Amino acid sequence: VYRGSVKEFPDFDANQDAEALYNAMKGFGSDKEAILDLITSRSNKQRLEICQAYKSLYGKDLIADLKYELTGKFERLIVSLMRPPAYSDAKEIKDAIAGAGTDEKCLIEILASRTNQEIHDLVAAYKDAYERDLEADIVGDTSGHFKKMLIVLLQKGARVWAEPHVSSTLTGALPTSPSIKDLLEAGELKWGTDEAQFIYILGRRGKQHLRLVFDEYMKISGKPIERSIRAELSGDFEKLMLAVVKCVRSTAEYFAERLYKAMKGLGTRDNTLIRIMVSRSEIDMLDIREVFRTKYEKSLYNMIKEDTSGEYKKALLKLCGGDDDAAGEFFPEAAQVAYRMWELSAVVKVELQGTVQPAGNFNDDEDAQVLRKAMKGLGTDEGAIIDVVTQRSNAQRQQIIKAYKAHYGRDLMADLKSELSGSLAKLILGLMLTPAQYDAKQLRKAVEGAGTDESILIEIMATRNNQEIAAINEAYQEAYHKSLEDDLSSDTSGHFKRILVSLALGNRDEGPEDLTQAHEDAKKLADVSSNESSDSLETRFLSILCTRSYPQLRRVFQEFIKMTNHDVEHAIRKRMSGDVRDAFLAIVRSVKNKPAFFADKLYKSMKGLGTDERTLTRIMISRSEIDLLNIRGEFMDLFDKSLHHMIEKDTSGDYCKALLALCGGED
DSSP: OOOOSOOOOTTOOHHHHHHHHHHHHSSSSOOHHHHHHHHHTSOHHHHHHHHHHHHHHHSSOHHHHHHHHOOHHHHHHHHHHHSOHHHHHHHHHHHHHSSSSOOHHHHHHHHHHOOHHHHHHHHHHHHHHHSSOHHHHHHHHOOHHHHHHHHHHHSTTOSBOOOTTHHHHHHSOGGGOHHHHHHHHHTTTSSSOOHHHHHHHHHHBOHHHHHHHHHHHHHHHSSOHHHHHHHHOOHHHHHHHHHHHHHHHOHHHHHHHHHHHHHSSSSOOHHHHHHHHHHHTTTTHHHHHHHHHHHHSSOHHHHHHHHOOHHHHHHHHHHHOOOHHHHOOOOHHHHHHHHHHHHHHTTOOOOOOOSOOOOTTOOHHHHHHHHHHHHSSSSOOHHHHHHHHHTSOHHHHHHHHHHHHHHHSSOHHHHHHHHOOHHHHHHHHHHHSOHHHHHHHHHHHHHSSSSOOHHHHHHHHHHOOHHHHHHHHHHHHHHHSSOHHHHHHHHOOHHHHHHHHHHHTTOOOOSOOOHHHHHHHHHHHHOOOTTSOHHHHHHHHHHHHTTSOHHHHHHHHHHHHHHHSSOHHHHHHHHOOHHHHHHHHHHHHHHHHHHHHHHHHHHHHHSSSSOOHHHHHHHHHHHTTTTHHHHHHHHHHHHSSOHHHHHHHHOOHHHHHHHHHHHOSOO
């Protein structure tokens, strides 16, 4: 199925189009609208025919005339569209290595993403256009393992796309699977790193083989190959290897991410934007659009519209081919990516790990004395308090509270409250509460007073297991002499209230998955007829998402993708709104990958201007002994920066020190 956004123009006439372009550039000024309308609605093959017709009719070079008449980014875009794909890539690479510096990102993008045939055509085009050898130029302009991998990618036929022996190789005893064993021994199991093995396997194996290798690697090591690459490699070599892995997993997702990064924040990386929009417009732009919409909750069309202007913007939007925010469609690529994730999640069991462990040689009396000394007399030794509180488990902190009372006849919580202030006080006092007491307090704050903080209610109620919910209910009743269910009922309404009340019961099934039941549940979630009321739709989602076990829901989501060709998150966004939508999305994301859910919330609490310290503090406290180490890994995978680094950059003083101590290390 053709997945490009630019198609062959019907009733095409090269002479007629050449004449139209000549007239658009004739005389004083040029009709840019006519130029962009015509060129963006013709395929590359048709544009090349127009170039020939233009030369035949007028004895002039069309590209030279376009360069003369147009300027800036618009000119670069239009001229790029007029070149054959291989020559366009050759020009990009020539520009990337010309002059004093090297544009490594451009080299990585092109050589990591192109097929064997495209690489072959690129090498020939480079030779034809510049009378130079591409491999020799890259060797002269790069170095080290980065250079070696680029050369491997350049070799025609280096990636073996069809490997009939793959299945038998990978379905035998896992430790003997050559590629997986070699990768583990090259990195995870080796003191130092054997970069040559990474180069050989990632540079010379085919996509089908590598996808299986990545899946098996995840099962054996408990971590995705990307995380190992980040840990073992560095610099441009690391970026290149990550790009290769991303393109193996999903080329469309790789380009969606590149496009997003080209436009996010201040300024636009126009060279990247032009290169991708031109090169993918006749290959997989529809898939890129949908992955973009799913991953960033915003259409590519709208991001281009907001980030660019003038004829340049109009031409890019034509190449984009449509607005997915308006269309509400879902294309197969995003569904396939989601489905592969579910296939893998069904067999991979990742061990959850916190960053705070019980302290060895723990002595509650000594810790109580250290804390008393830190708060006695004039001034407070915040550093000593941070060292003790953040390096003890919650159970050990409860023992310290009792020892402090026994020694000094004083309430440690009251003393900490009087000596500390601001964000640090909230963090330290939160750590001294039991997890259930802390969650109960956060829920109480969310419902008391004039307004309701629905986001906190959703975060806590959607992510806690049955045992945690039971403990929260008990702590809430003890602290506030009211039931949590009553407060939730009185402070919320409608379907949102029903969702929270259902979750507050803590009655989620805990049994194994049932494939037959999963199929039936998926049918219920997918079945929407025009005569059904909105109520029955919400009720069906509630009855399944709030009661089924996590393994069962994972299987339901997988069945839903098979049945509808799209992810359940997309269905929720499309068919629901407000707090109900947000609650269901939180449940789905928590079921899919709870550490990734919290990594996303942490990132959003710190990105942009200002910091949402309430969210940052709450998550760092509540996950520090459960899965904060996993959250760190997901944070790095999702945002290409460490949680430690972002906290360090976004917070300050003793609050920052305490958060970094909980974070547990720099990734």
